[in-house]
Amino acid sequence: MRIMPAEDTDRSVRCERPPTEVGSHWPAAEWNETATDYPRDACIHELFEARAREAPESVALVLGSDVLTYGELAHRSNRLARRLLDLGVGPDVFVGILLERSLESVVAALSVLKTGGAYVPLDPSHPPEQLAFQLEDTQAPVLLTRTALRPLLPPHTAAVVCLDSDWPSVSRDSTDPFPRLGSAEDLACVMYTSGSTGRPKGVMVTHRGVVRLLFGVDYVRLGPDSVVLHMAPPAFDASTFEVWGPLLHGGRCVIAPDALPSARELGRVLREGRVNTLWLTAALYNVVIDEAPEALASLDQLLIGGEALSVAHVRRGLDRLPTTRLINGYGPTEGTTFTCCYPIPRTLGQDTDSVPIGWPIGNTRVHLLDDAMRPVPVGVTGELYVGGDGIARGYLNRPGLTAKAFVPDPFAASPGSRLYRTGDLARWRPDGLLEFLGRTDDQVKVRGFRVELGAVEAALRRCPGVAGAAVLARENGPGGLELVAYVTAAPGSLQPQESDLRTHLAACLPKFMIPSAFVPLNSLPLTPSGKVDRRALPRPDPAARRGETAYVAPQDEVEARLAAVWGEVLGVASVGATDDFFRLGGTSLTALRLVTRVEHAFRVRLPPLALLRAPTVGELAAVVRAQGSGERPVGSSLVAIRAAGMAPPFFFLAGGTSVLDGRGALYLHRLAELLDPGRPMYTFVGEGFDSGIATDHLVERLAARFVSDLRADFPDGPYHLGGHSFGAFLALEMARQLQKLGKPVGLVALLDPLSPLYPKKLVRRERRWAPPVRLANHSAVGRFAESAGKMWERLAPRTVTVAPSIPTDSLDPADSPDTVIPPTEEEIRLGFIKESVARYTSIPRPFPGRVTLFRPLEAPPGHAGFSCDDPFNGLVPLVGPGIAVVPVPGNHSTMVWEAGLRVTAAGVEEGMRRGAGIGKG
Known part of the structure; x- marks a missing residue:
């Protein structure tokens, strides 16, 4: 039996089997010494309940x-299990679950098992x-779904029961x-x-088969620290590993959103x-490792399977993912x-032309047999049979x-054992590894x-x-295989239109089978024996895919x-503006x-489902132009920096005009990383200016x-808010409006809400919360903007170097430094004017609550005379004496660099635990 050490510095695989001469036999018993201790008689839900009793507050989903x-x-x-019992569900009774991948789909499956x-x-x-x-095959007496999906039921x-x-x-x-x-x-x-024959087969999987998949095995490490992404459809057998793998070990199952439109989005999720643990089909792995291998860099374990692996892509993964353990996983649904x-191993041989499928996992047996069910010698092709508890x-x-x-099973010691013929x-191979060679049929x-x-x-x-039909699976670049259909018309009939064929197939086949x-062919090519000569079937003409479209x-x-x-992506020589x-052939x-x-x-970020909404070159070009011009689609201003986590979320508004013009602050992702790992963080982006000039009462x-x-997505509080500089003004006003609506407000974290770049005269007035001018019309706004512009001319020589000095460790991990477009000096100037006008056209109103002031310890170089000497930044007249102060390293600009962010994150966490201020001012 092979041994996979728990810690192997070069992550290589060690095997106790000595090399064997090709053509020799290996005793079947020794090949299949896979028995290990595992909870053989336990049910899935029992193992989950044991984890829930041990750590009920741990995050599961x-x-x-x-x-x-x-x-x-x-x-x-x-609760749901009791309802199912009332409806007559019991052992070996089927319950249909019509749900997308969701929290509810896991709740539903677990309740059925109970x-x-x-x-x-x-x-x-x-x-x-x-x-x-x-539904007819299972005769399920109960169906679990949700209201919107109920019309899909025949x-x-x-x-x-609608959940x-x-x-x-x-x-x-x-x-x-x-x-x-x-029972198991x-x-x-x-x-x-x-x-x-076109009739689906229902594979009946037992509790023991699933438990055997996850316990007593060495192909993957699962434990309380496991975080597994659930990305497969619930009806796909990989979901068995993705859901029960973490949940039966006290780990965390992260459910992927419905659509992952790019490798970048997968990396962000x-x-x-x-x-730290992910399963990908071989085709999807190939695409990601080609386009954005860094998306997978955070993984400890990456399982790949579903079809034969590409050696070139595996080598690329080993090179680009030095700390990730790659695992080739093989198995039919019938083997769980x-x-x-x-x-x-990281030392995959240079002469390797295929990636082995390895050995049977724990409590699983495999045999390679000939037509008479006799074991074949080493190096000889045989059909793979599977036995064991799975x-x-x-x-x-x-x-x-x-x-x-x-x-x-003719090799089993106990009667009644069976083998599945794959x-x-x-x-x-002579080194004791199994090598996959193909199929005995057309699967x-x-x-x-x-x-x-x-x-x-x-x-x-x-x-x-249709008179005749043949279907082939042809290579479609590194993306994997595509199905190509060849059809002949019935005598006396016109050749069927592709649209009609698709409509008919969509009514009886799932999408992946269309x-x-x-x-279209006049006749199918035949071999001398009268069978379809599949090798003679022509490749589809890429231009013909355009159909009737000119x-x-x-x-x-x-x-x-x-x-x-x-x-380039589709392998089509000529693509037009109206081509879909x-x-x-896109998939x-x-x-x-x-x-x-x-x-x-194009250095743009495409919105989710961009190709579904804009499937032609011309339509997608419009999206690219809009993104490149800074236009934003109409929608919610709430943007997730980190959506995952069980802790109450933190809503933070960046300083400057990033909250206004959609540029976004580079430090937000770093701040999210420094917060509690389970705390979601969101920001806001809005369009607040008309022709570059703010209007009255913008804040x-x-x-x-x-x-x-915020209330649309998070109807219940308490709301924990924060902001830096101009964003602090907005956060304070949001807190006031939420409180006026009767909503609970928790922490209000204000990072230096008074800019030290303003002259002392304006700072004094701002400290009393009295704007220097009442701007009642656009001409007054224009005059103040002109004054702010002149102020900028005096300050620019000492200020314009601040923005480009953001260190690379504050960048969004999804961006590399060479793809970040820094603001120009003109953009910084306009931002200063916009912020000045916005702040001074609004009259702050009292907020009768506690706030936490994060105050920088330093003044910007050359600007000591402009700093406000009030230790509370003039907030007392507005919020009262209930102000907690947290000193933060750096000045107004650099307090959001690494050292300042660490102190800020710790202060935010402490403040959120207490629900408001973290100390006395």
């Missing part, structure tokens, strides 16, 4: 700003015909735990996979969630997610297919999903006007550059690649907008 602790997850699932029942994840993106089959007789509208009723049930229901041999879930794994019970309601695929071809993996080509062909032949390209040349440089990027990305993976390249090429108007957007 995170989705954006929504968090559930272990105790909360246990209580919610207990009743002894088995959950059946139903994918909302699947066509009605497939959902109808699954006709059925099940009782429906949003019905929750007030469910929440009245008891949270108390109840006695054990079910009972079913935990039913996962549907593609069937060769990983960093903000502090994810992983059967064999290979922690890839083997599924079989296929639901398919006894004939079960008997064919799940066969008696249909995969492999061979043992393929497309973006990690198992696809039976025969199922797609059967669906095509049912389309009106071909990317359709090639070519339109790009209209300007932006469109021309975009068309060039599209052509997805009609040209979710190539979309990720395209968005990343466009962002780098009040901006604060009102920010408060409105």
